[in-house]
Amino acid sequence: SVKIEKLKEATHTAGIHKKPKPKFDSNKPTIVILHAGGTIASRVDYRTGAVTPLFTADDMLEMFPEIAGYANIRTHIAFQMFSEDMEPEHWQILARKVAEEVGEGCNGIIITHGTDTMHYTSAALALMLQNLPIPVLLVGAQRSSDRGSSDAAMNLICAANFIANSDFAGVAICMHSSPNDDFCNILPACKTRKIHTSRRDAFQAINDRPIAKVNFATGKIEFMKEYAKKNASKIVKLEDRFDKKIAIVKLFPGFRAEYLAAYDNCHGIILEGTGLGHAATNVLDDFTQHHSELLKKLEQMSKKGIFIAMTSQCIFGRVNLDVYSTGRDLQKAGISPAYMLSEAAYVKLGWVLGHTRDPHDIRKMMNTDYAGEIIERIEPADFVDERFKE
Known part of the structure; x- marks a missing residue:
């Protein structure tokens, strides 16, 4: 008779070849990846067809090693959840962890985050983290990281490039600027909305323009408005009190x-x-x-x-x-x-x-503008552009 042995269920790291972490390079800046979950950290569960949050920050670093070409990378997990499940307490956790990482010394922070409520979190962090001396970029994906059409790799690579090679400081969002893999937009924390359910360029600046564009192919960074700059003498002020009522x-x-x-x-x-x-x-x-x-x-x-x-x-x-x-x-x-x-x-x-x-x-x-949230004069160029007319 033929003996059939049942295979063990694959773990979430199956298919990811573990490589030794890159050695510390004193000539490179240090970027902390703070992991909060979302589609960017998810893969398709082919048993159910559903997308589930399974990847860790280290797993993503294995999948997208190009990030380490820009900086020394430290990874930490804040929590693992889809952003629709987040509560204001999670914003506070992120704000405290960012302040802690800034205090320990790093040149920038990437927060991997679900897209559904990313613009709420970016506004919260911009208000809770006053006087930031470094960039803090929220990065998400509209399609899970194991899909060929995923935007995760490009968004993360553009974010790492922007942090390593620009003098921007503050909270912002880094996402696709078009359906193509050409540019990423660096978007203002308090004037950005998710305006499409599924397109890769779902996030757009509203009543404002992007802070900058990052060319994925060339790495060129083009600023599109005035911005706060890195300043090592700044001391971040954590103002994380919040009333949920x-x-x-x-x-x-x-x-x-x-x-x-x-x-x-x-x-x-x-x-x-x-x-x-x-x-x-x-x-x-x-x-x-x-x-x-x-x-x-x-x-x-x-x-x-x-x-x-x-x-x-x-x-x-x-x-x-x-x-x-x-x-x-x-x-x-x-x-x-x-x-x-x-x-x-x-x-x-x-x-x-x-x-x-x-x-x-x-x-x-x-009525006081703390983080660029107040809408002042709206320029004609800040209104509907050609992408909305497709």
């Missing part, structure tokens, strides 16, 4: 005052209004009688001590509550305009409330 509430046709009851215990709310930052507050006929109740409810919540700020559902542009009477009525009810993207405003409000509950101080801090 906040929410984003999207307004829509038919929105009623009673829907806000679910947020009565919040300390702060970001309203996503229509257009310039509007809400349905005008009573015009029988169908709109309930609009007056919404304005009353917002005023009641504001007087109760819940700080409420207004952003816009529009992708581009900024709120202006002074143009129409609707906006003026909202301001009288205690609503403050937030001149930021909704995601950045949400993160900033939690960060501000972690520092103060005084209404005057909250309003002052929300």
Whole structure:
């Protein structure tokens, strides 16, 4: 008879040939890869067809040895998860680990991170890590690292090149600038959104332009705007306090005052209004009688001590509550305009409330630009470009 022996299940490192780590080179900068999970650290589980988070930071270094050509690499695992599962506490963990690595001495940090909420994390880190002397780049991938079409290798290599060969300091995102393997964009931490579910160039600067472009083929770095520069004399200031009792509430046709009851215990709310930052507050006929109740409810919540700020559902542009009477009525009810993207405003409000509950101080801090989050003048070139017209 034929004896059949069942093979052991392959581990997540199967197929990765372990090589000795490169020796330390004193002529190269040192980059820390801080691993937080996401698609960039995932592979397809061919038993189920699903993408699962399996690779470690060391595994990725084995897969993409080109990174070590730019710098001495240290790797650490912060946690391993898809970014949709992250909580504000995970932002705090990352901020503390970054501050720790900066203190121990390195020339830059790459955080491998899931793409779904990467722009929330980048905004949080930009606010929590004041006075950064080095670059901290969040790098993700839209396609898992074991796929031939993965963007992981290029994004990581461009990030390592940028850290090693530029004088930029601060938090930014490094992702594909087009569907092709030609350039990566270095994107502002607080003015970037994921605007496509699956394209490799899903991340775009909003109301701003990329900080720089990195040519994958030549390695050339082209800066596109002014930026903070590396400064060894700077000492990073960790400001990681955060109040989780906040929410984003999207307004829509038919929105009623009673829907806000679910947020009565919040300390702060970001309203996503229509257009310039509007809400349905005008009573015009029988169908709109309930609009007056919404304005009353917002005023009641504001007087109760819940700080409420207004952003816009529009992708581009900024709120202006002074143009129409609707906006003026909202301001009288205690609503403050937030001149930021909704995601950045949400993160900033939690960060501000972690520092103060005084209404005057909250309003002052929300209107102070700490990390490039405030939308000032928007240049025509910062609006829709040719890629949106494909």
